[in-house]
Amino acid sequence: MIEEKFDFSAPIKKKILQMGIAGVVLLIIGIILANFGGHGHAHEAHEAAHEGGHHAFHWIQRLWVDLWINNVFFMGIAIIGVFFFAIQYVAQAGWSAGILRIPLALGNWLPIAAILMLLVFGLANFTSEWHLFHWMDKSLYDIDGPNYDAIIAGKAAYLNTPFFMVRMITYFVIWVGFFFLLKKKALAEDIQGGNSFWYKKVRLSAIFIILFAITSSTSAWDWILSIDTHWFSTIFGWYIFASWFVTGLATITLIVIFLKKNGYLSIVNSNHLHDLGKFVFAFSIFWTYTWFSQFMLIYYSNIPEEGIYFVERMRSDPYMLVFFGNLIINFFLPFLLLMTRDAKRHTQFLQIVCVLVIFGHWIDFYLMITPGTLKENGTLGLIELGTALVYASAFLVVVFNGLSKIPLIAKNHPMLEESKHHHI
């Protein structure tokens, strides 16, 4: 039988650490530039604030927003790992049996993501007058006040802090709980063998998928949709799912390639890469499908209340390039680069596309979260790059650390032989 164990060795740790340090340095330079740099953004905004009567823009707001983007983004990759794992069981997939430990390991980030979510939510919303979520502004609900907003007040039954917190905690209890349950069964299978664990995991996976079908949409409404508090779109939950899913697939593929190149995963050959490549290719198109469904229907109907969302993004100076870049990186590039059979079977192409896809979908989340929180002050700069690098390195440390603690191959998986002889 195949016995493999990933050694999270010092050189790998060092590389990740270097990335993290680079992130911290960039972040610090970014903050310094934002304070003293020649941009003068803060200054201008400050004056504008006096005229308009709004709160001044401060770099710390930008930092909170960036932290939130990364929270949502990396949390998404982690939960997609668990989801992908579950899907393989309910779909009775054989080809993937040899790589299943990688998506499972992504779930290790979930408990940390939960703490970070609660922490950033609390710090970003309760430490100053400014709110990450517009609906948290209490003056909106004061019917006699100047800021009263009838539409937002109408949503108060759903958008209120206690209920929001309850929902957030519920999601994490479910997600983290199922991650541990599935992991437990997988590890027990390693020791005891037999088909019974496979059947148990099919059952657990089915329950998880039902719960995830609901919580993926509601968490997307909570964490992202409600930032643009007036705006609404029924496809939004599925759009976020698509974005998370393709990012998760690209991450799994990259880690598989990384391990393969370092001499692990002897079971994996170009046939498995081909299947992973097909997944990234297909779900890039699926993401574009949900993107287009949302954009086109709103654009076509031209209802001001809905169209404003795209006016703010497509026809504004800070976001226009990001808007079109999003589509180019996440649709045109993967579509063209992964079109051929060879591109999906060779690691070079796959690596390039997976990095692009991960970067592109980070941009996608940036574009969903920033305009509603920072308005015209949003920029893509060193602070964004720095926080993303810090998060990425922390994420990798946690995932690799988790991966090094479990056998890399599920040696008693009933489909393992199918996976080993997979040929397409």
Place this chain on the structure above:
Amino acid sequence: MQVTSTVRNPLVTGGKTIHDITEDVCRQVEGKPTKSWMLVLSMALGALTIGGYALAMTLWEGIGMWGLNKTVGWAWDITNFVWWVGIGHAGTLISAILLLFRQKWRTSINRAAEAMTIFAVICALLFPVIHTGRPWLTLYWPIPLPNAFGSLWVNFHSPLVWDFFAISTYFTVSLVFWYIGLIPDFATIRDRATNKISKAVYGALSFGWDGAAKTWSRYESVSLILAGLATPLVLSVHTIVSMDFATSVIPGWHTTIFPPYFVAGAIFSGFAMVLTLMIITRKVYKLEDYITISHIEMMNIIIIVTGSIVGVAYLTELFIAWYSGVEYEQYAFLNRATGPYWWSYAIMMTCNVVSPQLFWFKKIRTNIVATFILSIVVNIGMWFERFVIIVTSLHRDYVPSSWAMFHPTLYDMGVYLFSFGLFFTLFLLFAKFFPVINMAEVKSILKSSSEKRN
């Protein structure tokens, strides 16, 4: 080397050999029509005749024969159209998407499902054609020809024109896909034929298939290419059908979830119809060893998944209607659930969301009778879903003086009956004269996935 895990159920039971497959499937094509087949065919032809009268009257007298009015200008016709198009999704999904996902169980059901797809799309196309009132001009209107009668082009902004392109492309590709799959089987029948007519007819249909290794290699390549082309087409068809509604600004129609939700609903109803037809076919033709309980269970699982996706979409629409704070949107949904058509909403919710959940019980999803009943329930539900979306969104216009109800006439029902007659006539002819199971492809999985004779 191909390995099959011990957790997989066999796809062909009863220890069948390659020769048994040929015998079991060809027997139906080669034998004389049975009495029961004749009886059912005459029933289908009867429905076609009665429905044909309703259709003729509609064409002669005009669309006024239907229950439409100024407020509800679309009702049964478009409901039937969307319903039939939806049913026409399962076949190509099975043959294309399941081929890409290497699902071996598709081989026993793809032939009949694809046939069903093609006939369902034909039935669907009837309704917009009839609704134009002058079907003899219909082909001329949506095609963007330089207009000899005036300076008008078709309105490219209209999703109805997109529909024309989407469905005609889908129909063509599905037909080609289905036919390519039939060629090796026609050759088998040709080679076995004992009389001259069969030999000539099946010989012509099989395009001189010689069964050489190279021919098979081409067959596989073409199947894969067609699967790649058909997959986006399956998804695009119902996407564009949903846009017939979603591009409008009618509350209850204009909602961004429509494209994927319509696609899921279409697969849902398509699989239900496949089950309805296959459960009868396997019984009558004694194909229980090819279309096994595992096949039925797989299809039932797809029904749970797609039915639940549809259920999540219903709840999302309801929630966002409230969340949006748009009073028109809120009223549209309140009116659906509690207005004069509340009963159709209740039927939709019960049949589409609640009843498929019964398939969570293994006892129910592996029970033939329960599956048969539920498959019909699902299609009743999906008909009502389209009725609810279309009629309840229209009948309460913005100005209360324009509020109206839709009452179907006998002619509405008659034309619907006509489509049933047409569908079953075509399906029965298919089931008699064409091999209902793809023999060649079932043979290809026999070695890896069959139950061996003890």
